[in-house]
Amino acid sequence: MFEQVKQTRVYQDVVEQIEEAILNGTLTTGEKLPAERELKETFSVSRGALREALRVLEQKRLIDIQLGAGGGAIVREVTPEVMMDGLSLLVRSQKVPLESLKEFRMDIEGNIARLAAERANAEDVARLQAILGLAKASLDNQEGWEAYVQADAQVHMTLARITGNTIYEYIQTAIHENINRYYAEFLEHDESVLCDHYQDLCNIVNAVADGDGERACDQMRLHLNRLGK
Amino acid sequence: MFEQVKQTRVYQDVVEQIEEAILNGTLTTGEKLPAERELKETFSVSRGALREALRVLEQKRLIDIQLGAGGGAIVREVTPEVMMDGLSLLVRSQKVPLESLKEFRMDIEGNIARLAAERANAEDVARLQAILGLAKASLDNQEGWEAYVQADAQVHMTLARITGNTIYEYIQTAIHENINRYYAEFLEHDESVLCDHYQDLCNIVNAVADGDGERACDQMRLHLNRLGK
DNA sequence: ATAGGTTTAATGGTTCAACCATTAGCTGGC
DNA sequence: GCCAGCTAATGGTTGAACCATTAAACCTAT
Structure with missing residues (x-):
């Protein structure tokens, strides 16, 4: 009462x-x-x-x-950026099962890939392919994984931006700043792993170029699933 | 430099x-x-x-x-609860296009419905059906929309809980506390609208009972799309 | 007249000391 | 044994003072 x-x-x-x-x-x-x-x-x-x-x-x-x-x-301007702190704390605390985080990430990034495929215009696709080009170059020139990791991050961020939904853009940023950085440390640097990784990115971008949302989503989930171990 | x-x-x-x-x-x-x-x-x-x-x-x-x-x-214990404040600010600020919020919500709740359908056991399904029963009763008895809205919220929250992923549980809470409450004020109370709404819930729960993730996802998205106007 | 430095005042950053309000635990009387 | 009241610990609040940074006004020398 x-x-x-x-x-x-x-x-x-x-x-x-x-x-x-x-x-x-x-x-x-x-x-x-x-x-x-x-x-x-x-x-x-x-x-x-x-x-x-x-x-x-x-x-x-x-x-x-x-x-x-x-x-x-x-x-200040209120933007979806305000959501980043929470996710950041969550990851850093390690109080949430890695499985849950991985599942959440796969769902989010899968959706991002699907939306990006449905909405990308020619210019967007060209930008993605340019980034892939840089990634390939850094692999061939043995520039080490530094440049490659950066290119990988740019692919993910660009996809989020293509969706046109700022919420996804910021969640993607939060994921990169936290989850992905964590995995990156444990990523093996030997050539075959990086080549597989690169091939994944190509598959995703190709699906986006084809405007095939489902395939883009599936490829992204495959890609993330492989990383998560 | x-x-x-x-x-x-x-x-x-x-x-x-x-x-x-x-x-x-x-x-x-x-x-x-x-x-x-x-x-x-x-x-x-x-x-x-x-x-x-x-x-x-x-x-x-x-x-x-x-x-x-x-x-x-x-x-305190760190839980996905920490993500609620950000989403809450975002919604209240109205600085983010309603479309973006709606899209985000449809994706999240669609995923929740899919996961719930894939993971629900007999007990979970029984609980959902019990809630539907209460909703139906409050409709028949003309108890007004108060009780009905509560039952609706419980369906959504229960689905999130069934996923077993606490991140979804808290995001669902945040959505309910913010987005849904906003819509609820504008929800028309006439009988036909509520009946349609109830039928949506039934469709979702049935898909979950059948273990049909895709259908649960689709039905949930249909349901939310109808609300959003 | 202008370039350059100097002074001044506004403003956030920090500290200290004092007192208030709430609470848990002790103490004593019944 | 129990309850009332006291006591002390602790967060909540206030006021005053001083420091550090910055922008703007004000010189001064060329």
């Missing part, structure tokens, strides 16, 4: 007010909030409490804070 | 040290950190700076803070 009285902390109230103002558009991207010493009067809180609130908003990627005269809190 | 010198703030250093300790297991779930007045000595920072660090860690869901004697910061 009754709810537990929630513990109120003044900084939380400040966070909620500013957050609400940002999300509902009262505060717009790029706008500068008043100085701390002014804000603390507005909210009638101490500077310490206000600063705790600003720390939280900064952590949420809702504001940036600039130092010096004329500095202060500036409202 | 050179990198921009990053601005160092003492609280950030404290955050990183504690975060690292939590993620690498030096600090384990449930463990209690020393009192603020002790921690500030350990890190050689002021209590204000330390508290800013604790606010950030709290926001990241890495610690809980208890009040009173014997209170203090307690290390």
Whole structure:
């Protein structure tokens, strides 16, 4: 019947007010909030409490804070980037079974590949093939895996961008920044493995070029499944 | 060639040290950190700076803070829950095209339905059918849409749980807490709409009962597509 | 007049000290 | 043995002071 009285902390109230103002558009991207010493009067809180609130908003990627005269809190643009921290923590904590992460990744990147295949135009395909060219060159010239890994990442990122859905773009970034970097360390560098890997990428890009979403999805999943061991 | 010198703030250093300790297991779930007045000595920072660090860690869901004697910061378990805040901000900001959100949701929930169909045992199916029974009853008895909406949410959540992948479970929660709640307000309450909606749920559950992943996925996507308008 | 340095003031970053509010545990009286 | 009240530990909050960084105003020498 009754709810537990929630513990109120003044900084939380400040966070909620500013957050609400940002999300509902009262505060717009790029706008500068008043100085701390002014804000603390507005909210009638101490500077310490206000600063705790600003720390939280900064952590949420809702504001940036600039130092010096004329500095202060500036409202950031809200983008799917805000989803990256969570996934990053999840991976780094290793509290979630690797299988679950792998499954999630295969589903996400499979969908990305499918959508990319359905939506890629000639220019997109050309860009993908150019990246493949670089990858092939770095393999042939024995430039080592450094350049190759970079090319691989670019293929994945480009596919995400082709979908035109920024959510996928940022999730792909988060995956690369976390999961993939982890695997990359254990990736064997011998030639046959890299060649298989390269062939996978070719298969995916070819499917995209053909506009065959299902095949692109399947090839991507095969590719990731092989990596995951 | 050179990198921009990053601005160092003492609280950030404290955050990183504690975060690292939590993620690498030096600090384990449930463990209690020393009192603020002790921690500030350990890190050689002021209590204000330390508290800013604790606010950030709290926001990241890495610690809980208890009040009173014997209170203090307690290390939380890291779960996919940490991903919810980002998605929540994204939806509330309305800065991301509804189409993108809808597409993302259809892909995620489609995958959930497919996995659930592939993995559901007899008990799972029985649970789903029981929920459908409640939904049907609330429709027949004209109990209004309140009970029905709740049953609908339970179907989605149960499917996510059946996948056995906690990432999907939490993403589904985030979706329900944000996207779905938004749509629910605009859902028409007239009988024919609700009946169509109910029929969708039946189709999905039937596909799951048959172990037909593809059909479950398709039905789920159809269902969501109809809602999105 | 302009280039270049210097001063000034605004502003975030940090610290310290004090006090309040909540809570767990102890203590003493019944 | 139990309950009331006291005590101390601990997070919550405040105010004041000072430091570090930055932008803008202000000189000064050529």
